[in-house]
Amino acid sequence: MSKPVGIGIIGCGNISPQYFKGATLFSEIEVVVCADLNLELAASRAEEFSIAKAVSVDELLADPEVEIVLNLTTPQFHAPINKRILEAGKHAYCEKPFATNREEGQEVLELAKEKGLRVGCAPDTFLSSPLQTARKLVDEGFIGKPFGGTAFFACPGHERWHPNPEFYYKRGGGPVLDMAPYYLTVLANLFGPAVSVISSAKKVFDERTVASGPLEGEKISVETLTHNVSVIEYSNGATVNAIFSFDVQGSHDLPMLTVYGTEGNLSLPDPNGFEGPLKVSRAGQDWEEVSWQHNYEGMRAIGLADLAAAIRDGRKHRANGELAYHVFDTMLACEESAESGQRVQIESTFESLPAIRASDGAAPLF
Ligand SMILES: NC(=O)c1ccc[n+]([C@@H]2O[C@H](COP(=O)([O-])OP(=O)(O)OC[C@H]3O[C@@H](n4cnc5c(N)ncnc54)[C@H](O)[C@@H]3O)[C@@H](O)[C@H]2O)c1
Structure with a gap:
């Protein structure tokens, strides 16, 4: 080695x-x-x-x-x-x-x-065992042709737990740029490039208060829109309804990520993590948990390890700049569409790379 x-x-x-x-x-x-x-x-x-x-x-x-x-x-x-x-x-x-x-x-x-x-x-969470298993199922046509989905992230704001949360409310922050990368990277990995977006957004609170750590009680003035609702169309014909919000105060029952196909649906676990149940509901049947076909320990750094292996092997790495730029471009389109009230076409694209091969965790991953 x-x-x-x-x-x-x-x-x-x-x-x-x-x-x-x-x-x-x-x-x-x-x-x-x-x-x-x-x-x-x-x-x-x-x-x-x-x-x-x-x-x-x-x-x-x-x-x-x-x-x-x-x-x-x-x-x-x-x-x-x-x-x-x-x-x-x-x-x-x-x-x-x-x-x-x-x-x-x-x-x-x-x-x-x-x-x-x-x-x-980042994010490299789309390389997790459940999310790579989802990719394998979609590639194999397990739910038929994907035509839609949902992506929901809603919380009261990161100032509840982060000791220095100001950057989340300044240029480069906000719920879309901060949290949508997890959701949109998984969707790009399943569906291919996004092609257009139409969105609506608002700022619900003008000020935030740091809730923990040495800065507790300090005020942050909010310079970003904090509640974004988007409809995103993908090159494979799928349409996704999405909410990215730092304004939802109480509990909610929204699923994190769902994919609808012509023969059934997938319910995906939190794309900001490496674990959680992957469920399928085939036409006329209830949800059933699917066992992961990729079983490896996950943690942030898998994308970095894949990059290192790819450099040594002379192949493309998965969590690459082209994909990240496309996801970033899609997120900016969500913000711009909300500001202009117009549908925004997405110019960028990326090359879809193969899923990590199914593995029991014993053989080398990459
Ligand atoms: N905190 C989380 O749970 C979390 C989760 C996922 C992703 N991220 C992302 O990770 C990034 C960092 O977040 P964080 O929460 O660790 O922020 P942080 O503020 O806790 O840490 C950032 C660190 O970078 C250092 N730094 C800033 N500019 C620098 C420079 N020019 N040169 C050298 N050091 C510099 C700061 O001194 C600080 O220690 C952000 O982009 C965030 O979106 C954070």
């Missing part, structure tokens, strides 16, 4: 432990160094997760042991840091959203092409 690909992490905040831990599940990758604007935080993560070095961003980018840089900064820094990573001659993999506008997203893709380097992006 070849040596694991060296990973450097920039951004050691709230989400980083999931990657520090997740990376240890995959023999393809090893986190060798981490960095943050807050050097103390980087040092404490290095100690907690037994990472050899915590350094400055410049030192990390110059480190010869680092082949892929994982960018876990906040959204406004995703594209600028991705560009610095590529300029430093390393492959870039970042958290979602891919960018804050189309121009900077395109610039990242073009720079990677020019440099002969790769770009990857």
Whole structure:
């Protein structure tokens, strides 16, 4: 087996432990160094997760042991840091959203092409066992021809739990850019590219209050629309009804993701996770749980491991920049359509890559 690909992490905040831990599940990758604007935080993560070095961003980018840089900064820094990573001659993999506008997203893709380097992006949850099993069932025609679906995310807002939630309500934040990536990446993986969107959106609260941590009680002024309702059409002919909201205060009974086919329906588990029941209801029958045909331990970092394996094997990686850009373009279309009141056509597309092969978890995954 070849040596694991060296990973450097920039951004050691709230989400980083999931990657520090997740990376240890995959023999393809090893986190060798981490960095943050807050050097103390980087040092404490290095100690907690037994990472050899915590350094400055410049030192990390110059480190010869680092082949892929994982960018876990906040959204406004995703594209600028991705560009610095590529300029430093390393492959870039970042958290979602891919960018804050189309121009900077395109610039990242073009720079990677020019440099002969790769770009990857979260979410990689569409590579989970249940969601890859769903892809296999759709590919095999298990529910006939898919013609529709639903995607619902509704919560009272991340300020209830996140210690530093301001970015969710500023440029690059909001429920569409923050939560739709999970839903729209799964739908793109099942249906192919989206082709058009028509949406309506509003801001229900002008101000939010941080509910926990050292900033508890601080006010955030809301600069994004926080309740978006969209109808999305896909290239395979399927139409999806979606709600992405930070404004729903109480409980709701909306399913997270449903796919309707000519011979039955699929109910998918939370696309922001790696587990949960995958259910099918064939024509005239009730819901039944389907066993996963891909059984591997999942955690954020599977997309990164697939990128590392793909670099070694000379094939395309699944959680790639082209797919992330398309999902990002679709999300911007949801916001733009809501503002203009017009249907927005989606220009971007991506190449659909094969599902991860069915596996009992014993054989190598990729
Ligand atoms: N928190 C979650 O549960 C969660 C879940 C999924 C995805 N994400 C995504 O992960 C990203 C990070 O979220 P988070 O919750 O960890 O945010 P966070 O604010 O907790 O952490 C971000 C870290 O990045 C550092 N940073 C920012 N700009 C930097 C720069 N230019 N150079 C070096 N370091 C820099 C900050 O100092 C901070 O420590 C966001 O895009 C978010 O959407 C977060």
